[in-house]
Amino acid sequence: MFALPLPAGRACSGSGTVTHPTKEPWMSAPEFSPPSSTLPAATAHAGARVPAAEVRTPGAGLRQILRGPSGLGTAGLYPARHDKPPTPPMAPTPPTPSMAPTPPTHPTSPTRPEPSSAPAEGNPIPGLYHHPVPEPDPVRVDAVSRGIKAWALEEVDLYPEDWEEEFDGFSVARYMVACHPDAPTVDHLMLAARLMVAENAVDDCYCEDHGGSPVGLGGRLLLAHTALDPLHTTREYQPRWAESLHADAPRRAYRSAMEYFLQQASPSQADRFRHDMSRLHMGYLAEAAWAQTDHVPEVWEYLAMRQFNNFRPCPTITDTVGGYELPADLHAQPAMQRVIALAGNATTIVNDLYSYTKELAAPGRHLNLPVVIAEREGADERAAYLKAVEVHNDLMRDFEAEAAALAAACPVPSVLRFLRGVAVWVDGNHYWHQTNTYRYSLPDFW
Numbered sequence: 001m002f003a004l005p006l007p008a009g010r011a012c013s014g015s016g017t018v019t020h021p022t023k024e025p026w027m028s029a030p031e032f033s034p035p036s037s038t039l040p041a042a043t044a045h046a047g048a049r050v051p052a053a054e055v056r057t058p059g060a061g062l063r064q065i066l067r068g069p070s071g072l073g074t075a076g077l078y079p080a081r082h083d084k085p086p087t088p089p090m091a092p093t094p095p096t097p098s099m100a101p102t103p104p105t106h107p108t109s110p111t112r113p114e115p116s117s118a119p120a121e122g123n124p125i126p127g128l129y130h131h132p133v134p135e136p137d138p139v140r141v142d143a144v145s146r147g148i149k150a151w152a153l154e155e156v157d158l159y160p161e162d163w164e165e166e167f168d169g170f171s172v173a174r175y176m177v178a179c180h181p182d183a184p185t186v187d188h189l190m191l192a193a194r195l196m197v198a199e200n201a202v203d204d205c206y207c208e209d210h211g212g213s214p215v216g217l218g219g220r221l222l223l224a225h226t227a228l229d230p231l232h233t234t235r236e237y238q239p240r241w242a243e244s245l246h247a248d249a250p251r252r253a254y255r256s257a258m259e260y261f262l263q264q265a266s267p268s269q270a271d272r273f274r275h276d277m278s279r280l281h282m283g284y285l286a287e288a289a290w291a292q293t294d295h296v297p298e299v300w301e302y303l304a305m306r307q308f309n310n311f312r313p314c315p316t317i318t319d320t321v322g323g324y325e326l327p328a329d330l331h332a333q334p335a336m337q338r339v340i341a342l343a344g345n346a347t348t349i350v351n352d353l354y355s356y357t358k359e360l361a362a363p364g365r366h367l368n369l370p371v372v373i374a375e376r377e378g379a380d381e382r383a384a385y386l387k388a389v390e391v392h393n394d395l396m397r398d399f400e401a402e403a404a405a406l407a408a409a410c411p412v413p414s415v416l417r418f419l420r421g422v423a424v425w426v427d428g429n430h431y432w433h434q435t436n437t438y439r440y441s442l443p444d445f446w
Contacts, residue, residue, distance in 0.1 A: 121435045125353055126446050127386070129393040130430045136177035143186045144173035148193045156252040158201060169438035172196055179314070179428030182421065184323040191261050192321045195273075196314065198253035199280070205250050207284055214288030220250075221281045227254035229274045265320045268328035273320075276313040283309025287367060302372040303345070303391075311351070311429065312344035318421035319414070326418040335406045336415070342399035343422050347429045349392040354433040354440040356385065382445045399426070 124130060152158040152167065159167055176193045183189045206212050206220045223244060231241045245255045262270055286305045290297060297305065319326045330336060352368040359366035369391060374384035403419050433440060 122437045122440075123442060124430075124434050125389060125442060127389050127393075128350075128353070128430075129396045130434075131427045133178055133424075133427045133431045134181075136174050136181075140177045140186060140189060141173045144176060144189050144193050147186065147190050148172055148197060151190075151194060151256070152197060152253075156249065156256050158197070158249050158253055169436075170197075170200070171432065171436055171438070174435075175428070175432040178431045179425045180318065180321045180421075181424060181428075182322045182417075188264065188321050188323055191257075191264055192314070192317065194253075194257035194260055195317070198250070198257040199277075199313065201253045202250040203284070205248070207288065214291045217288045218285055221284060224251050224254055225277065225281060227251050228258050228277055261317075261320070264323075265317075266325050268331075269317070269320045269325060272328070272331060273313060273317055276316050279308045280310070280313055283307075290367065296367070296372060296375045299369075299372055299376050302367065302369065306348050306352075306369075307341060307345055310344045310348035312340065314429075315343055315347075315422045315425040316340060318425055319418050322417070322421055324414060324417065326414050330410070330412065330415055331418075333410070335402070335409070336418075339399065339403045339406055339419065340422065342395055342402060343426050346392055346395040346399055347426055349388065349395065350430050350433050353385070353388060353392065354436075354442075357441050357443050358439060381443075385443060385445055396426075 149167070172193050176189050176196065177183075180189055180192055183192075202221070202224055204212060206217060206224070207214075226241065227245050231238070233241060245251050261273065265273070283305055287309055289295075290305075326336075349369055352370065356368060356370055359368055359371075365371070369388040370381070370385040373379055373387050374381055377384070377387070379387060400423075403423065407416055407419055
């Protein structure tokens with residue numbers, strides 16, 4: 001059984017400490033049965049058909065995370081709980097050129113809510129292991145959409161007029177509402193939306209589409225990072241630094257988004273976020289260095305870079321957006337760090353797969369997992385893409401197994417709720433990529 005490196009005689013450490021002379025039924029260690037892969041080896045049969053998207057029922061261990069504690073006094077842990085009867089599973093419908101698939105349903109738990117009966121826009125990647133999510137609350141989507149646009153235009157002057165269509169096409173409101181269904185208010189959702197938009201402004205304007213370049217990136221990122229992690233300097237130089245935070249759109253966005261975040265986050269939550277943003281910026285720099293030397297990394301090297309240049313800062317704030325706190329010592333446990341890392345890695349490969357055709361159509365060579373596999377392992381484009389799907393599926397199953405084991409080893413309510421929040425963020429991230437047909441389309445490999 002998976003074991004936490006915890007002090008002897010204690011179930012968990014720190015402000016989440018609990019001891020259990022007797023355990024309630026929900027605290028029993030669950031059995032976890034990882035689902036078996038339905039995806040054939042990518043290089044085995046070049047002409048073999050790939051099954052429809054691998055929509056699976058969560059195993060018993062994952063259901064334990066998602067269900068969590070029940071009984072007197074636990075209702076407050078579930079702001080977005082949906083106690084609906086299970087829906088019998090349906091066989092997936094393979095996508096065809098003339099018909100979008102109807103997402104299959106699966107037995108649901110109270111905190112991985114029942115998917116909407118209406119089919120989601122866009123086709124899921126065939127063979128990709130994922131869980132459908134309900135359509136985001138349209139009232140909240142509308143409120144966040146109006147709020148984030150007002151912030152971008154009126155508070156931080158984020159983009160010129162001719163970028164408006166692209167900003168709207170990003171659909172950040174639908175994204176954040178899908179990823180954070182337990183947010184108690186629209187204001188909490190806005191915390192995540194501002195940070196997401198600010199991070200993308202830095203990526204676009206410093207690294208990629210809108211004037212970005214690997215040349216000089218380190219200096220730009222360092223100065224932008226001081227909008228998150230402020231400079232402590234002498235009185236003589238402090239005003240010039242403060243003025244620099246308004247010098248360009250990325251820094252204005254980082255500064256403002258962080259100011260709002262600090263109004264809700266505890267000091268440890270804020271420091272956690274800064275740490276994860278440092279990881280993100282280090283990943284940007286590694287990718288930029290490879291671009292400058294025209295280096296294609298080994299597959300394992302690419303995956304190491306993507307562990308840093310990834311979505312990790314987004315699920316790591318799930319407790320702040322949810323209006324509670326996972327104590328710092330529990331967040332720092334190696335087992336929790338592994339769960340968060342696996343979630344970030346899996347969701348980032350989702351981005352590689354859905355943005356594949358978009359990046360191929362862009363000028364220059366963009367590194368993504370299928371491109372690196374093709375180059376380094378001598379696979380054709382289709383085989384490399386399908387191999388990347390397998391890598392994602394392995395990461396997802398590892399994430400779910402490790403999260404289930406951690407939930408059994410440390411059944412503290414804040415741990416269970418945080419694990420549920422990360423799992424829901426993973427699902428919402430896939431939903432946004434699948435349904436954002438303005439940005440993404442699938443390659444013709446099936």
